[in-house]
Amino acid sequence: MKRLLIVASLIGATPALADEGMWTYNNFPAAKVKEKYGFEPSQQWLDKVRLSSAKFGYGCSSSFVSPNGLVMTNHHCARGCIQQLSTAKKDFIANGFYAKTQAEELQCPALEVSQLVQITDVTDQLNTATKGLTGKQYADKLKAEMASLEKACTTAADVRCEVVTLYQGGKYNLYKYQRFQDVRLVFAPEHAIAFFGGDPDNFEFPRYDLDVTFVRVYKDGKPAKIDNYFKWSDKGTQEGELTFVPGHPGRTSRGLTVAQLEFLRDVTLPKQLFKLSEIRGMVTEFQNRGAEQKRISTNLLFGVENGLKSMKGKHEQLLDKNFFAQKVAAEQELRKKVDADPKMKAKYGAAWDEIARAQDTFRNIRKDYEAMEAGGINSQLFSLARSLVRYAEETTKPDAERLRGFNEANLPMLKNQLMSKAPIYPELEIAQLTFSFTKLREELGPDHPFVKKVLGKESPAALATRLVKGSKLADLKVRDQLFAGGKAAIAASKDPMIQLAALIDPDARAIRKTYEEQVEAVVRKNSELIAQAKFEVYGTGIYPDATGTLRLSFGAVKGYMEDGKKVEPITVMGDTFERHTGEEPFALPKSWLAAKKDLTATTPMNFVTTNDIIGGNSGSPVINKDAEITGLVFDGNIQSLGGDYGFDESVNRTVAVHSEALIESLKKVYKADRILEELRPGSTPAVKASPAQ
Amino acid sequence: MKRLLIVASLIGATPALADEGMWTYNNFPAAKVKEKYGFEPSQQWLDKVRLSSAKFGYGCSSSFVSPNGLVMTNHHCARGCIQQLSTAKKDFIANGFYAKTQAEELQCPALEVSQLVQITDVTDQLNTATKGLTGKQYADKLKAEMASLEKACTTAADVRCEVVTLYQGGKYNLYKYQRFQDVRLVFAPEHAIAFFGGDPDNFEFPRYDLDVTFVRVYKDGKPAKIDNYFKWSDKGTQEGELTFVPGHPGRTSRGLTVAQLEFLRDVTLPKQLFKLSEIRGMVTEFQNRGAEQKRISTNLLFGVENGLKSMKGKHEQLLDKNFFAQKVAAEQELRKKVDADPKMKAKYGAAWDEIARAQDTFRNIRKDYEAMEAGGINSQLFSLARSLVRYAEETTKPDAERLRGFNEANLPMLKNQLMSKAPIYPELEIAQLTFSFTKLREELGPDHPFVKKVLGKESPAALATRLVKGSKLADLKVRDQLFAGGKAAIAASKDPMIQLAALIDPDARAIRKTYEEQVEAVVRKNSELIAQAKFEVYGTGIYPDATGTLRLSFGAVKGYMEDGKKVEPITVMGDTFERHTGEEPFALPKSWLAAKKDLTATTPMNFVTTNDIIGGNSGSPVINKDAEITGLVFDGNIQSLGGDYGFDESVNRTVAVHSEALIESLKKVYKADRILEELRPGSTPAVKASPAQ
Incomplete structure (x- = not known):
C-alpha cells in the first residue's frame, strides 16, 4: 500500500x-x-x-x-x-x-430498483436562496429549498427526486428517478x-x-x-x-480538507474499526450457536467483514505518510493561490480553518452524537420504532421544517421500509441490542444521564431481552396501526421499543441539532466555498x-x-x-x-x-x-x-x-x-x- | 486526554x-x-x-x-x-x-512469587564484551555474555537471575531473586x-x-x-x-525515539486493538454458550478487556498532536546538542536514523514475524508443544547459543511452566485456535506458503478441533515424558500439536532470527547510544x-x-x-x-x-x-x-x-x-x- x-x-x-x-x-x-x-x-x-x-x-x-x-x-x-x-x-x-x-x-x-431519468442543475436556485446566510439560517434555508425542489419534482408515487450535492456543494443537481x-x-x-x-x-x-x-x-x-x-x-x-x-x-x-482527513484517520476510522472488529468476533461466535443462527446471521457477518476489510484499506492509505504529504501539499498550493488574490482571499481564505474548527467541535460531541443519534442503537426493531415515532412527529410540521428523510418526497420510500415484509430474527436482535447497550455504556460511561435513562437499573442483556420479547413491531399490522395512528397512537403505545424510542428522542434530536448546525452546516458552507475556489483556480474539467x-x-x-x-x-x-x-x-x-x-x-x-x-x-x-x-x-x-x-x-x-x-x-x-x-x-x-x- | x-x-x-x-x-x-x-x-x-x-x-x-x-x-x-x-x-x-x-x-x-535480593551493576562487563561489534555479532555476544552472567549467579534452584536492560541499554544490572x-x-x-x-x-x-x-x-x-x-x-x-x-x-x-512512537501509533497499537476487539467480541459471545463456558472464559475476557482499555488509552495519547509535538521537540533538542559536538556527533549522531531504518525493516517482516513467532498461534496446548519442541532442541546446544528463555538459568522456571497443573479447557482452546488460524490466513493470505503448511486443505475450525481433540498434552505424564525424552521423544511423538509445532519451527526460527538481527539488535545497539548521549547531555539524575x-x-x-x-x-x-x-x-x-x-x-x-x-x-x-x-x-x-x-x-x-x-x-x-x-x-x-x- x-x-x-x-x-x-x-x-x-x-x-x-x-x-x-x-x-x-x-x-x-x-x-x-x-x-x-x-x-x-x-x-x-x-x-x-x-x-x-x-x-x-x-x-x-x-x-x-x-x-x-x-x-x-x-x-x-x-x-x-x-x-x-x-x-x-x-x-x-x-x-x-x-x-x-x-x-x-x-x-x-x-x-x-431505480433509474435516473432526468438531471437538472439547480445550483443557481440554491445559491440565490442561501446567499449571505451562515450557521443555522444557512442550514435551515438550504434544507427547506431542497425539500421544496424535491417535492415539486415528485409528480407520482413511482417517482423519486433528490437534490444531489456535488463538489462538496460547488454544484447542486436535481435527480429524478423512476422507481421499481x-x-x-x-x-x-x-x-x-x-x-x-x-x-x-x-x-x-x-x-x-x-x-x-x-x-x-x-x-x-x-x-x-x-x-x-x-x-x-x-x-x-x-x-x-x-x-x-x-x-x-x-x-x-x-475533496476533503486535511483537517477532515486527519479526523478520519485519527478518530472516525479507528473508532469504527474497533467497533466493527468486536461485532465481527461476536457474530462469528454467534454462528456457532447452531445452523439456524448461522443462517440468520450470515448476511450480517458478510457486511461486517466486507466493511472491515475495506475500512482497513482506507485507514492504511491515510496512514501512508507520503500519500498524506501529497494531500497537505495540494491543499497548501490551492490556499497559496487563493491567498495571492485579495478578492479570492476575502471570499474563500477562511474556509479551511472554519472546517478545521468544525472538526474540533465534532470531536467534543462525537460520542454523544454517535450514541444517541447516529447508529448507537443497532437493531431493526429499534430503527422501526424510531422511524414510527419520528414520522408521527414530523408529519405534523410544514415540509420545510422536517428532519431530512421525512419530507413529502421521502414518504413513499419511508413507508416502503416501514412496511417491509423482511423477517426480523429476535435472537439476533437481542444479541445486537445487547452489544449496542454495552457499547453505549462503555463509550459514555455508566454515570452519563443518557445511559442511566436507557439502562435504568437493568443490564444491557436484560434490557435487550425485555425489549425484543416485549415488542410487537415485527407484526406488520401493528406497524401499520402506528403508522396510520399519528402522535396519539405513539403516545398510547405500550410497546417497549416504541416507548424507548420516544423516551430518548428529545436527547437524540437535541444532539442532532447541535451537530447539524455547528458541524454539518459549517462544513457544508465552507466546502462549497472551497469547491468554488477550485473551479476558479483550476477550471471545471474535474469530477466531483x-x-x-x-x-x-x-x-x-x-x-x-x-x-x-x-x-x-x-x-x-x-x-x-x-x-x-x-x-x-x-x-x-x-x-x-x-x-x-x-x-x-x-x-x-x-x-x-x-x-x-x-x-x-x-x-x-x-x-x-x-x-x-x-x-x-x-x-x-x-x-x-x-x-x-x-x-x-x-x-x-x-x-x-x-x-x-x-x-x-x-x-x-x-x-x-x-x-x-x-x-x-x-x-x-x-x-x-x-x-x- | x-x-x-x-x-x-x-x-x-x-x-x-x-x-x-x-x-x-x-x-x-x-x-x-x-x-x-x-x-x-x-x-x-x-x-x-x-x-x-x-x-x-x-x-x-x-x-x-x-x-x-x-x-x-x-x-x-x-x-x-x-x-x-x-x-x-x-x-x-x-x-x-x-x-x-x-x-x-x-x-x-x-x-x-519472587523477591529481589541483590542488584549488581554489570554495565562495564557487557560494554567491554560487545565493544566495536554490530548486527549479528553484537546481538550474539550480548546474549552470550548475559547468559553467562545469569548462569554464574544462579547458585540454587530457588534462585533466579536476570540481566536487566535499563535506559534502553544505557545500563545493565544483574538482578538476583529468591523464588517461592x-x-x-x-x-x-x-x-x-x-x-x-x-x-x-x-x-x-x-x-x-x-x-x-x-x-x-x-x-x-x-x-x-x-x-x-x-x-x-x-x-x-x-x-x-x-x-x-x-x-x-x-x-x-x-525513552523511545519518534520513529518508534510513530510505528507504535500507526502500526503496532492499531493492529493489536483490531485483534483484541475481535477477540473480545468472540469471547463475550462464547460466554453465552453456557454457565460452564462462562466460568472457564471469564479470566480470559477480563484480560482482554483490561488490555483493550489500557491500549486504547495509549493509542489516544499518541494521537494527541500536542503531546506528540513535544516528543518531536525533545528529540530534536537532544539531536541538536549531539550534533553540535563533533565527538558526540561521531559517536551518537546516526543512532536515531538507524532506529528509524530498523522500524522500516520491521514493517516489512511484521506480519510474518507475528504470525509465525510472536503470538500468532494463541493456545495453551500449542505453547506447551512449542516449548517442549524447543527445549529438546536448545538443550543440545552450548548455553551461549540457545534461544533466550532456554538458558540454564531459565530452565527451572520453564519446567515449572511446563509442569503446571493449571487446567486446560478444550472447548476454549478450540475457539482460540480457530480464531488464531483464521487470523493467520487473513493476515498472510491463503496463498502464503506458511498458511498452506499450517492449514493444508483443512478449515481453521476443523484443524483446531482435530489438534485439540487429538493432543494428549493436557496430561502431565505425557508432558513429563516429552520433557525428559529429548529430541528423540519429540521426533517420535504422534501428538498432533507436537507435530504442528515441530513442522513450523524452522519457519518460526528463521523469521525470529531475521527479527533479532535486523530489528532488535539494531534498536538495542542504537538505543544504548542514545541513552549514553542522554547521560552525557543531561546527567544521570533520570530514571529508566x-x-x-x-x-x-x-x-x-x-x-x-x-x-x-x-x-x-x-x-x-x-x-x-x-x-x-x-x-x-x-x-x-x-x-x-x-x-x-x-x-x-x-x-x-x-x-x-x-x-x-x-x-x-x-x-x-x-x-x-x-x-x-x-x-x-x-x-x-x-x-x-x-x-x-x-x-x-x-x-x-x-x-x-x-x-x-x-x-x-x-x-x-x-x-x-x-x-x-x-x-x-x-x-x-x-x-x-x-x-x-
Missing part, C-alpha cells in the same frame, strides 16, 4: 493518461477518452447508458439486460432479499435459486461460488467468483417494459480493450467526489505489478477447481463439481480493469464501446481501497466477472435456458449443441 | 515539583523527596522496602505482610490461580475463598466486589472495589519465614499524605523506562480536575451501596448486602495518589514514610493510561484500595479473624468489640 497517488481531482490538472474519475453524465470527458482510446462517446450514447443503468437497493448498482425488466446485479447486493426469502427449510443462500418459469419468480420483501418497487428474484447461484474464497479472497486478485444475481422489475403485476437496456457482447472482453463502468459509487473523500449517484468511469482490461510480479488481468474457469479444498470458504458447490467435466477450462472467469470505482459500484456492468455487456463488477483489488482518497492507475483495479463465465455457467452448471434466451435471444439452441470439454 | 505532558525523563531537567518517575533502588532521588515532602528515605529504608516487596507471577506486584509468608496482592492478579483451583461445582471466582485454617490453604497450580514456588491461596473476595463496576468502571475514578487477595508462600511444606515485611498502618492514609509505591511496572516507552522489575515511586493522596470538576481523592464504603443496581457488573455480592448494616459507611474505600505507575504495578502496596501499609494499588485512572509515554502530575493518578476498607471488610463481611490477627497482631479482640454502625 506504499505508493504515490496522483490526486488529479485535487490539483485540477488531470494527467492525460490517467483513467481517473467517476464522472457525471453532464460533464463527461468524452474528448479525453477519444484521445486515449480512440472512441468518443456521444451524448446519445451517454443517455442510453444512463437509462440502461439502475440503482439497486440503497447501496448497489445494476443494469437492465432485457426489454422485459430483467436486471443483473451481484449476489452480494441481492443477499438481503435472498436471505429474506429463505427459511430454515429452504435456504436459497446455501442452495441458490432459479425460477424455471416466470410464475416461479419470488417477490423481494424490501427492495427498490416490485422486484422479483429470478436467479441466484450458491453462496459458495458467488463468494468463493470468502473473506480471505475478498478484495484480492486473482479471483474466481460468480457473484451474480438476476432479478426482474414488475409494473402492475407484469414484467416492466424497458426501452433502454444493455445487450450482451458476443465475445466478452480481452486484455487491452476499452471498458466503461456505469454505476453508483457510494462515497469518496478526495462520489455521492452514491450514477456515474461513469472509463478504463481498460489491464494487469498490474504486485510484490515485483505481474498479476495477469484475466483468470480462467479451470483454475477455479484448482483452488477448491473442500472446506469453506474454498469449497465449490456440488453443482460445479458435477459440471466440471462439461465446462470449458479456458473460459475467462474474472478480470481486472483500470476503471476508477469504489464501494457502491458493486453490480455495475462492464460495457464496451458498443454499450454491450462484457462483465459484471463485483469488487476492487486491495490497492483500490485507498481509492477513497485518491486514484493510482498503476495498481487500482476494478474486479469483474467475465461475461463468458456468466454464459458458460448459466448454460452448463445451471441449465438456465430461459435466462440465456432472454440475454442473447436466438442463441440458446446453438448453445445447447456446444460440445462438452 | 488533551493535555501537555512534562516529559521530564526525556529532557533531563526533572521539575522539582513533579512526582514523576519509576525509580530504581540504586538511583532513588531521596533528596528530591525530602525537598518536596520533608522525608528523606535512607538506604536502609530503601533496602527494607525492596526486600518486603515481591514480584507476583509474571505480570503483577505484591508485598509480604507478615513474618509467616503472608502476601497481599490484587484479586485480578491472583485470578489465574483462583480460576484454576475452581471447578464447575466450586467456583471461587464467583463465591470467593477463605481458608479458615492454615491447613485449608490451597496450592496454586502455577504461580511464583509453593504459593497457596488464603483469601479472595467474590469477583463481584473485587471488580465491582466491571469493565465500565475499569480505569475510572471514583471507584468502589475490594481488589484484594492474600496468598502465602511456603518453603519445604511450611509457611516461609520472612524477615522483611510491611506492617499495617493503624490509621490508613488521608488527603495530602506522602505515599510510596514499590512494585513492578511492566513497560513504559518514554519501566522494565517489569522492581521500582519505587513517590507521591501523595490528591484529587484532580476532570471536565472542570474536582474529583475528590477518597471514596467511602457507604457510597458503594449507592452504586449497586443488582445487575452485573454493578451487583454487590450477598455477603456485602448482608453486612451493610454492620459496615461503617464513612470508612474510606478507594483513593487516588500522584504516584507514577503503570500496568504491572497492580498488587503494589501503598506505604507511608514509616513503611507501613496504607493501601493496595489496583488501577490507574483513565488519564494515567497515556503514562506509557509521559507523566502528567495534574491528572495521572494511581487508584488504590484503602487499608481501612480492607480491615473493615475482612472483619465485618468475611469474619476473617485469622488474617486480621496476622496483619495487626493483638488487634483482633478489640476489633471484635467494635460497635456496628
Whole structure:
C-alpha cells in the first residue's frame, strides 16, 4: 500500500493518461477518452447508458439486460432479499435459486430498483436562496429549498427526486428517478461460488467468483417494459480493450480538507474499526450457536467483514505518510493561490480553518452524537420504532421544517421500509441490542444521564431481552396501526421499543441539532466555498467526489505489478477447481463439481480493469464501446481501497466477472435456458449443441 | 486526554515539583523527596522496602505482610490461580475463598512469587564484551555474555537471575531473586466486589472495589519465614499524605525515539486493538454458550478487556498532536546538542536514523514475524508443544547459543511452566485456535506458503478441533515424558500439536532470527547510544523506562480536575451501596448486602495518589514514610493510561484500595479473624468489640 497517488481531482490538472474519475453524465470527458482510446462517446450514447443503468437497493448498482425488466446485479447486493426469502427449510443462500418459469419468480420483501431519468442543475436556485446566510439560517434555508425542489419534482408515487450535492456543494443537481418497487428474484447461484474464497479472497486478485444475481422489475403485476437496456457482447472482453463502468459509487473523500482527513484517520476510522472488529468476533461466535443462527446471521457477518476489510484499506492509505504529504501539499498550493488574490482571499481564505474548527467541535460531541443519534442503537426493531415515532412527529410540521428523510418526497420510500415484509430474527436482535447497550455504556460511561435513562437499573442483556420479547413491531399490522395512528397512537403505545424510542428522542434530536448546525452546516458552507475556489483556480474539467449517484468511469482490461510480479488481468474457469479444498470458504458447490467435466477450462472467469470505482459500484456492468455487456463488477483489488482518497492507475483495479463465465455457467452448471434466451435471444439452441470439454 | 505532558525523563531537567518517575533502588532521588515532602528515605529504608516487596507471577506486584509468608496482592492478579483451583461445582471466582485454617490453604497450580535480593551493576562487563561489534555479532555476544552472567549467579534452584536492560541499554544490572514456588491461596473476595463496576468502571475514578487477595508462600511444606515485611498502618492514609509505591511496572516507552512512537501509533497499537476487539467480541459471545463456558472464559475476557482499555488509552495519547509535538521537540533538542559536538556527533549522531531504518525493516517482516513467532498461534496446548519442541532442541546446544528463555538459568522456571497443573479447557482452546488460524490466513493470505503448511486443505475450525481433540498434552505424564525424552521423544511423538509445532519451527526460527538481527539488535545497539548521549547531555539524575522489575515511586493522596470538576481523592464504603443496581457488573455480592448494616459507611474505600505507575504495578502496596501499609494499588485512572509515554502530575493518578476498607471488610463481611490477627497482631479482640454502625 506504499505508493504515490496522483490526486488529479485535487490539483485540477488531470494527467492525460490517467483513467481517473467517476464522472457525471453532464460533464463527461468524452474528448479525453477519444484521445486515449480512440472512441468518443456521444451524448446519445451517454443517455442510453444512463437509462440502461439502475440503482439497486440503497447501496448497489445494476443494469437492465432485457426489454422485459430483467436486471443483473451481484449476489452480494441481492443477499438481503435472498436471505429474506429463505427459511430454515429452504435456504436459497446455501442452495441458490432459479425460477424455471416466470410464475416461479419470488417477490423481494424490501427492495427498490431505480433509474435516473432526468438531471437538472439547480445550483443557481440554491445559491440565490442561501446567499449571505451562515450557521443555522444557512442550514435551515438550504434544507427547506431542497425539500421544496424535491417535492415539486415528485409528480407520482413511482417517482423519486433528490437534490444531489456535488463538489462538496460547488454544484447542486436535481435527480429524478423512476422507481421499481416490485422486484422479483429470478436467479441466484450458491453462496459458495458467488463468494468463493470468502473473506480471505475478498478484495484480492486473482479471483474466481460468480457473484451474480438476476432479478426482474414488475409494473402492475407484469414484467416492466424497458426501452433502454444493455445487450450482451458476443465475445466478452480481452486484455487491452476499452471498458466503461456505469454505476453508483457510494462515497469518496478526495475533496476533503486535511483537517477532515486527519479526523478520519485519527478518530472516525479507528473508532469504527474497533467497533466493527468486536461485532465481527461476536457474530462469528454467534454462528456457532447452531445452523439456524448461522443462517440468520450470515448476511450480517458478510457486511461486517466486507466493511472491515475495506475500512482497513482506507485507514492504511491515510496512514501512508507520503500519500498524506501529497494531500497537505495540494491543499497548501490551492490556499497559496487563493491567498495571492485579495478578492479570492476575502471570499474563500477562511474556509479551511472554519472546517478545521468544525472538526474540533465534532470531536467534543462525537460520542454523544454517535450514541444517541447516529447508529448507537443497532437493531431493526429499534430503527422501526424510531422511524414510527419520528414520522408521527414530523408529519405534523410544514415540509420545510422536517428532519431530512421525512419530507413529502421521502414518504413513499419511508413507508416502503416501514412496511417491509423482511423477517426480523429476535435472537439476533437481542444479541445486537445487547452489544449496542454495552457499547453505549462503555463509550459514555455508566454515570452519563443518557445511559442511566436507557439502562435504568437493568443490564444491557436484560434490557435487550425485555425489549425484543416485549415488542410487537415485527407484526406488520401493528406497524401499520402506528403508522396510520399519528402522535396519539405513539403516545398510547405500550410497546417497549416504541416507548424507548420516544423516551430518548428529545436527547437524540437535541444532539442532532447541535451537530447539524455547528458541524454539518459549517462544513457544508465552507466546502462549497472551497469547491468554488477550485473551479476558479483550476477550471471545471474535474469530477466531483462520489455521492452514491450514477456515474461513469472509463478504463481498460489491464494487469498490474504486485510484490515485483505481474498479476495477469484475466483468470480462467479451470483454475477455479484448482483452488477448491473442500472446506469453506474454498469449497465449490456440488453443482460445479458435477459440471466440471462439461465446462470449458479456458473460459475467462474474472478480470481486472483500470476503471476508477469504489464501494457502491458493486453490480455495475462492464460495457464496451458498443454499450454491450462484457462483465459484471463485483469488487476492487486491495490497492483500490485507498481509492477513497485518491486514484493510482498503476495498481487500482476494478474486479469483474467475465461475461463468458456468466454464459458458460448459466448454460452448463445451471441449465438456465430461459435466462440465456432472454440475454442473447436466438442463441440458446446453438448453445445447447456446444460440445462438452 | 488533551493535555501537555512534562516529559521530564526525556529532557533531563526533572521539575522539582513533579512526582514523576519509576525509580530504581540504586538511583532513588531521596533528596528530591525530602525537598518536596520533608522525608528523606535512607538506604536502609530503601533496602527494607525492596526486600518486603515481591514480584507476583509474571505480570503483577505484591508485598509480604507478615513474618509467616503472608502476601497481599490484587484479586485480578491472583485470578489465574483462583480460576484454576475452581471447578464447575466450586467456583471461587464467583463465591470467593477463605481458608479458615492454615491447613485449608490451597496450592496454586502455577504461580511464583519472587523477591529481589541483590542488584549488581554489570554495565562495564557487557560494554567491554560487545565493544566495536554490530548486527549479528553484537546481538550474539550480548546474549552470550548475559547468559553467562545469569548462569554464574544462579547458585540454587530457588534462585533466579536476570540481566536487566535499563535506559534502553544505557545500563545493565544483574538482578538476583529468591523464588517461592509453593504459593497457596488464603483469601479472595467474590469477583463481584473485587471488580465491582466491571469493565465500565475499569480505569475510572471514583471507584468502589475490594481488589484484594492474600496468598502465602511456603518453603519445604511450611509457611516461609520472612524477615522483611510491611506492617499495617493503624490509621490508613488521608488527603495530602506522602505515599510510596514499590512494585513492578511492566513497560513504559518514554525513552523511545519518534520513529518508534510513530510505528507504535500507526502500526503496532492499531493492529493489536483490531485483534483484541475481535477477540473480545468472540469471547463475550462464547460466554453465552453456557454457565460452564462462562466460568472457564471469564479470566480470559477480563484480560482482554483490561488490555483493550489500557491500549486504547495509549493509542489516544499518541494521537494527541500536542503531546506528540513535544516528543518531536525533545528529540530534536537532544539531536541538536549531539550534533553540535563533533565527538558526540561521531559517536551518537546516526543512532536515531538507524532506529528509524530498523522500524522500516520491521514493517516489512511484521506480519510474518507475528504470525509465525510472536503470538500468532494463541493456545495453551500449542505453547506447551512449542516449548517442549524447543527445549529438546536448545538443550543440545552450548548455553551461549540457545534461544533466550532456554538458558540454564531459565530452565527451572520453564519446567515449572511446563509442569503446571493449571487446567486446560478444550472447548476454549478450540475457539482460540480457530480464531488464531483464521487470523493467520487473513493476515498472510491463503496463498502464503506458511498458511498452506499450517492449514493444508483443512478449515481453521476443523484443524483446531482435530489438534485439540487429538493432543494428549493436557496430561502431565505425557508432558513429563516429552520433557525428559529429548529430541528423540519429540521426533517420535504422534501428538498432533507436537507435530504442528515441530513442522513450523524452522519457519518460526528463521523469521525470529531475521527479527533479532535486523530489528532488535539494531534498536538495542542504537538505543544504548542514545541513552549514553542522554547521560552525557543531561546527567544521570533520570530514571529508566519501566522494565517489569522492581521500582519505587513517590507521591501523595490528591484529587484532580476532570471536565472542570474536582474529583475528590477518597471514596467511602457507604457510597458503594449507592452504586449497586443488582445487575452485573454493578451487583454487590450477598455477603456485602448482608453486612451493610454492620459496615461503617464513612470508612474510606478507594483513593487516588500522584504516584507514577503503570500496568504491572497492580498488587503494589501503598506505604507511608514509616513503611507501613496504607493501601493496595489496583488501577490507574483513565488519564494515567497515556503514562506509557509521559507523566502528567495534574491528572495521572494511581487508584488504590484503602487499608481501612480492607480491615473493615475482612472483619465485618468475611469474619476473617485469622488474617486480621496476622496483619495487626493483638488487634483482633478489640476489633471484635467494635460497635456496628
